[in-house]
Every structure is written in structure tokens, then in C-alpha cells.
Amino acid sequence: MILNKYLSIFISACLFLFLMLFTSIVTLTFFKGQSIPFIGLFFVVVYYFIARAFYSYLRNDDFYKNTRQHTSDKPGEKYMIKGEKDTKKIFIIVWIFAILILAAVSIWLYSYNHGLI
Secondary structure, three states, X not given: OEEXXXXXXXHHHHHHHHHHHHHHHHHHHHHOOOOHHHHHHHHHHHHHHHHHHHHHHHHOOOOOOOOOOOOOOXXXXXOOEEOOOOHHHHHHHXXXXXXXXXXXXXXXXXXXXXXXX
């Protein structure tokens, strides 16, 4: 199962956003927000490569292979999901959206409770 290009980019961006939110939560909790710029700069680079690897995971499977030189998309072909359904990929995608929402709510509640809003 592969996802179309734009849906894969969106889900990879959600993963990147979740990782950055998680880093912010950990930094606020343990370091009281003092070293967010330094930790953030380092993790932006690391999380970019993780998000790119996740994008490749969403765009490839055993049957369809997408690289810079080769694409399995035919001109004019429109699809959201192509190939057999993969329950592991679907679970990971649903988990990312659920945990992203929970991380956003938790950081909002943290900032609301500490008077930062």
C-alpha cells in the first residue's frame, strides 16, 4: 500500500510537528524552557531526516517503488491509496494523528496552567 505524494507529505509533516511538540514538552518539563533554542536547532535537523525516512516508508512497499529516478505514478493517475491495504501503515498513521492531537492539547494545558497564555 502506498499513499499519494501530497498525502504522504502532509502525514510526514504531522510526524515532524509531533516530534517537535514532544521535544518542547520534554524541554519545558525538565529544563524549564531554558534551552529550547539550542535543543530545537539540533532536533530540527534530526527530525527532518526522520520525517524524510517516514515519507519514503509511506511511498514505498513491496510492489511499488518510488525514488527520485523512478516513480510508480502514471501520468494523470489520481489515487489516495494504491495497492493492498497494510494494517501496520494504517495503524501508524492513525497513531500519529491521535498522538499529535494529544501532544498539542497537553502543551496547551501546560501553558494555560502556568499562565503563559
